[in-house]
Structure formats: structure tokens, C-alpha cells
């Protein structure tokens with residue numbers, strides 16, 4: 001059994017906490033402990049409570065505390081639960097993202113906002129099944145945003161995020177385990193480096209996190225129908241320049257860009273990707289699949305109808321390719 | 324001075340013992356319960372030391388036999404209805420999730436019994452009990468928890484968002500602490516409207532740390548809003564023990580800093596809760612401002628879901644963060660048999676009548692389950708409705 005995403009992330013943090021004797025994790029109730037095979041990680045047991053500290057239900061402390069610590073050179077990871085993604089928004093917006101610039105380069109926030117993210121699950125409803133809020137962070141100046149879709153990328157991106165001198169928002173959706181095995185030792189997946197999951201020539205499909213599962217299914221079905229799709233997982237959402245190089249190269253080849261997003265249609269992160277591709281490659285055909293601009297209802301009948309699934313991607317891709 | 328406790332106010336609270344011949348005996352009985360904590364300890368800005376630790380027990384005497392029986396019935400409704408959910412869920416194929424309130428029934432019932440129908444409550448993720456005590460319909464609640472088209476929220480919201488505006492229920496809420504702010508805002512609205520309604524915000528021990536509570540409490544104190552904040556201290560925030568994340572033991576002390584009167588009460592004693600809640604409600608209605616009431620209690624099940632529990636057995640055992648022994652100690656303080664003993668001793672109910680009430684509530688719960696089971700599921704396209712007052716939002720798939 002491959003390592004889970006959670007285990008991979010904790011392994012990344014463990015390795016970096018061993019290397020950087022100040023690196024500290026603040027969290028609420030998501031224990032920094034996991035098992036895999038016969039092994040286990042427990043950051044509190046290994047590094048003590050000062051460096052792995054749970055708190056009251058207080059996301060502003062977790063994120064604000066991490067900001068203050070990191071400002072004096074104590075690298076910090078702020079882990080917040082999935083229904084609180086936007087509670088520390090102000091701190092990230094007006095402090096983490098701005099102060100380097102406003103202080104003429106003096107202030108630095110080497111911190112990570114490790115944000116658990118929600119998917120579009122049934123029976124959760126409203127406040128517990130929203131998705132796509134990564135685009136809220138990606139639109140803020142001064143923040144880097146990464147979004148892994150498998151355990152290998154999660155570990156590599158977490159190591160990169162920790163070593164980065166700028167604030168990084170690490171968007172952690174839970175995605176069924178896939179992809180390469182996760183090495184035990186530290187390694188990096190550079191921020192800004194995309195992954196071309198499948199090469200193809202007829203159409204470019206872009207999506208990340210839980211949508212990668214739907215896209216991967218769709219790509220297989222399209223292949224059976226004679227359509228060769230190129231599937232790109234951006235992995236980084238901000239800054240987007242380097243990511244767009246890969247996407248633009250692909251779109252120049254295929255002439256068609258289909259994006260698939262669990263976020264709401266308006267302002268989902270793929271909207272920005274389409275806009276940039278449109279500027280760069282005139283004449284491209286586009287289609288944006290996303291959740292409607294509605295809160296997520298709890299009943300499976302409703303939410304499953306609204307969420308983008310593999311069948312929707314196949315239909316949209318076929319229409320784009322066959323005219 | 325704003326928020327300062329007024330001892331005369333407490334002492335002068337209406338004593339209606341003359342209206343009910345049972346009152347004196349009830350009071351005697353209640354006083355004999357002193358060891359299990361009837362009455363409230365209060366904290367308040369400026370209260371002198373002597374005041375701390377003193378208890379009040381003024382309003383219980385005025386409860387009629389009907390009211391007392393209704394309180395017993397409501398506690399049973401919460402207990403048996405949630406136990407039904409647990410059993411149905413463990414059987415498998417249950418279309419929903421739940422944060423069970425079992426063990427904490429005395430708080431919801433004690434507080435809501437002190438309210439009028441046109442008063443408001445703002446509830447939490449663990450709010451089924453609050454809603455039932457405020458008059459929520461068991462059938463519509465169960466239909467909602469199973470996301471049926473005819474549930475309280477037509478299947479959109481599920482357990483975490485059950486709302487009944489017609490009963491003054493401003494909704495359960497999945498975001499910790501928000502209930503305090505919604506409630507305080509509603510209390511401000513009452514001031515603008517000029518009515519004598521009051522608002523109760525329920526919240527867990529975890530709900531007072533985020534900034535929502537601060538915003539609510541400071542405004543409630545400053546504007547003397549008709550707001551009562553009930554802190555249900557069940558000692559855990561998921562698995563995190565309160566004592567590991569707070570620098571104080573009695574959370575009601577937080578009220579001091581805002582200039583609000585704070586009380587601590589045994590949350591497993593429905594009469595004690597009623598007593599202090601009634602005091603706070605009367606005070607708020609009379610325009611004398613907010614109260615924060617901390618109710619000490621314990622939840623019998625896991626934070627969420629049904630881990631450690633079994634069909635036909637009460638309580639969740641073997642959870643890593645608490646000992647079974649601790650749970651058993653709290654189960655021994657079960658608020659329901661405790662209240663029943665009181666009712667029987669006071670001759671409010673006979674044992675036979677009390678048993679009948681249990682059977683009646685069981686039947687009501689079974690009826691609710693049968694109703695929910697038979698209800699239709701929502702139509703897929705209806706997910707696009709109710710985003711705005713009018714029309715549907717586009718699906719954008721084609």
C-alpha cells in the first residue's frame with residue numbers, strides 16, 4: 001500500500017523539523033500523527049509540544065501566531081481545518097501577502113498556511129462541502145499557492161513550501177491515493193512546476209486535486225473514442241507564469257482548452273487559466289466546467305448532479321473536438 | 324455600573340411560591356439536592372467576593388405540573404430520538420450524519436423552558452436538542468437529517484443546518500462560534516424593533532475563543548442587548564480537553580472582561596439550568612442586559628458519528644481521548660432519571676405515569692422514523708434553486 005497523502009505530508013514536515021530545529025507546527029485538532037505499514041509519525045512525541053502545538057478553536061491564533069513567529073525567523077506551519085479556509089483571510093491578505101513589499105523588502109514570512117480543503121461530498125452540505133476557495137488565496141498578491149493531487153506531489157510541495165522564504169498556502173484536498181511511491185527521504189517538487197499527466201494532441205484538459213480523478217477517468221474514455229487528450233495538473237496556482245508556459249505550449253498544439261474545477265463557475269481558479277491562455281493563443285476553443293454558482297446542497301441527488309463528473313468532461317471534450 | 328451584578332435584583336426576583344401548594348416542598352427538596360448543585364455560581368465584574376459561590380433558586384417553584392411534565396417529555400424526546408438515529412445509522416444505509424447531544428439534554432430543556440414561543444435561539448452543530456426543546460418537529464427534523472425533500476430544509480441542509488424560522492429557531496450552524504454572533508445580532512434587531520423578545524445563543528466550550536464570541540459579547544454588554552449566551556461545557560472540543568487550551572477553569576469568567584454577568588451551573592440538572600436561565604431571560608426582557616451561563620456537562624457519544632457505540636447500548640466507549648470510567652461516572656449523573664426522581668418524589672408524576680410518558684415518546688419517535696423513511700428524495704435540479712429568492716442559477720455544463 002502506498003503512503004497516504006496525510007502520511008506523506010507529515011513525513012515532509014518531520015524531515016524538515018529534524019533539519020530546522022525551530023520549525024514549528026500550530027494546529028487545532030488534526031493530530032500530526034499517522035501510521036503507514038509498520039511505521040508511525042508523531043510530531044508531538046518526537047519534537048515536543050512547543051513545536052507541535054494544538055490550540056483552542058482559534059484559527060486566527062494558529063495563522064496569526066505563525067505569522068508573528070515567522071517574522072522573527074521561526075519558520076512555522078499553520079494547519080487549519082477545512083471549514084475555516086477563509087477565517088484567516090484577512091491575516092493572509094493584509095499581512096502575509098503585503099508586508100515584504102510594504103517594508104521595502106525587510107519583513108519576511110517564511111510560513112505555510114496548511115489549509116485542509118473540503119470536497120463536494122454528499123451529506124455534508126453548505127458549510128462543509130464547499131470547494132474552490134484556493135482561488136481566493138491565489139488572487140492575493142504576495143502569496144504562493146500550491147495544490148497537490150497525490151501523495152508524491154504533496155510531500156515534495158510541502159518540502160518546497162517549508163524551504164521557501166515567502167508565505168505559501170498549501171491547499172490540502174483529500175484525494176484517493178494515486179501516482180508514484182513516496183520516497184522516505186526529503187525531496188522537492190518545485191513550486192511553479194506543472195505535471196503533464198497524460199500527453200495528447202487533440203485537446204488540453206486542465207484540472208487539479210479531486211478533479212484529477214474525474215479527468216483521469218475521462219481521458220481513458222476519450223482514448224477509447226479515438227480522442228487523444230493532454231491532461232495537465234498545474235500543482236501550483238500562484239504565481240502562475242511558469243505554469244502557463246506548459247499550458248500555453250499544449251494549447252498551441254491542440255487548439256482546445258477544457259478546464260474542470262470543483263470550485264464555483266465564477267472565479268474558479270481555472271477561469272484565470274483560461275483568460276491567460278486566451279490572451280496568449282488567439283483562436284483557441286475553450287470550455288470551463290465547474291460547480292454552479294450555488295452553495296453545495298447535502299442531498300446526494302442534488303450535489304452529484306451539480307458537480308462535474310467524468311461523463312461531463314467526456315461530453316464537453318467530444319463536442320469541442322468533433323465540432 | 325454596566326454589567327455589575329446586582330444582588331438585590333437576584334434576591335428580589337419574583338417568588339411565586341404562594342401560587343402553588345407544592346412549592347414549599349419542592350424548594351425543600353431542591354435544597355436537599357444541594358450536593359448535586361442546584362443553583363448557580365456566578366461571576367461578575369465588580370461582584371464582591373461574598374457573592375461568589377452563593378446560589379439562587381427562585382424560579383423553580385413557579386413551574387406548574389404541566390410545565391414540569393413537558394420538560395420531562397422533551398428530555399426524553401431528545402434522548403430517544405437521537406438514540407434512534409444512532410441505531411438506524413449503525414444498522415447501515417442511513418442518509419445522513421449527526422453530532423449527538425445525548426447526555427446534555429438538561430441544558431436545552433432547562434433553557435428553552437424559560438423562553439416564550441416568540442423568543443429566538445441560535446444553535447450549533449450539536450443542536451438537535453436545542454431545536455426539540457424549542458418545539459422542533461421530530462418528523463421534519465429526521466426527514467431533514469436524511470436529506471429528504473420534505474424535511475425542514477428540503478434536504479439541502481441536513482443535520483447541521485436545521486432551521487425553523489416559525490419557531491424562532493435561527494438555525495443550527497456548522498461554524499463554531501457563529502451562533503453567538505447571529506444571536507447577538509438578532510438581539511440588536513429586537514432593540515430596534517422595540518419588542519420584549521430575547522435571544523439565546525448556544526455554543527460549546529470551544530465556541531468562545533474565536534473572535535465571533537468577543538464581537539457578540541462586547542456589543543451585547545455595551546448596548547445591553549436581550550442576549551443570553553449558553554456555554555455548554557462538555558469538556559471537549561473534538562478530542563481536545565478544555566483544560567489543555569484554556570487558562571481558566573470556569574469559562575463563565577470570560578464574561579467579566581466584557582462587563583457581563585457570568586454564571587456557572589450544573590448542566591445535568593434541568594431545574595438548576597431552568598432557574599438560572601429564567602433569571603437571565605427575565606432580566607433581558609426587562610432591558611437589563613445580557614448574561615453568560617456556563618453549563619457543565621458531558622457528551623455520551625463521540626464528537627461526531629457513532630464510533631464506539633452499539634445498537635441498543637447507550638454511550639460510546641473505547642475512545643482514545645477519554646476513559647470509559649470517566650464516561651461511566653458522567654452516565655451515572657444522567658439528567659433524565661435524576662429529574663424523574665424529583666418528579667416522582669414531588670408527586671408531579673407517578674411511576675406509572677412516568678413510564679407511560681416514556682412509551683408515548685417512544686411511539687412519537689417511531690412515527691418520526693417511519694415518516695422520514697417514507698419521504699421522497701429531492702429532485703436533482705432543485706439544487707439550483709434557493710440560491711436567490713427567485714429563479715435558478717445556471718448549471719453551465721452544456
Ligand SMILES: Cc1ncc(C[n+]2csc(CCOP(=O)(O)OP(=O)(O)O)c2C)c(N)n1
Pocket residue numbers: 028029057058081083084087448449497498499500526527528529530533555557558559560561626
Ligand atoms: C470556526 C470553526 N473551527 C473549527 C471547526 C471544526 N469543529 C467543528 S465542531 C468542533 C468542536 C467544537 O467544540 P465545542 O465548541 O466545545 O462543541 P462540542 O462539539 O463539544 O459540543 C470543531 C473544532 C468549525 N466547525 N468551525
Ligand SMILES: [Mg+2]
Pocket residue numbers: 527528529555556557558559560561
Ligand atoms: Mg465541547
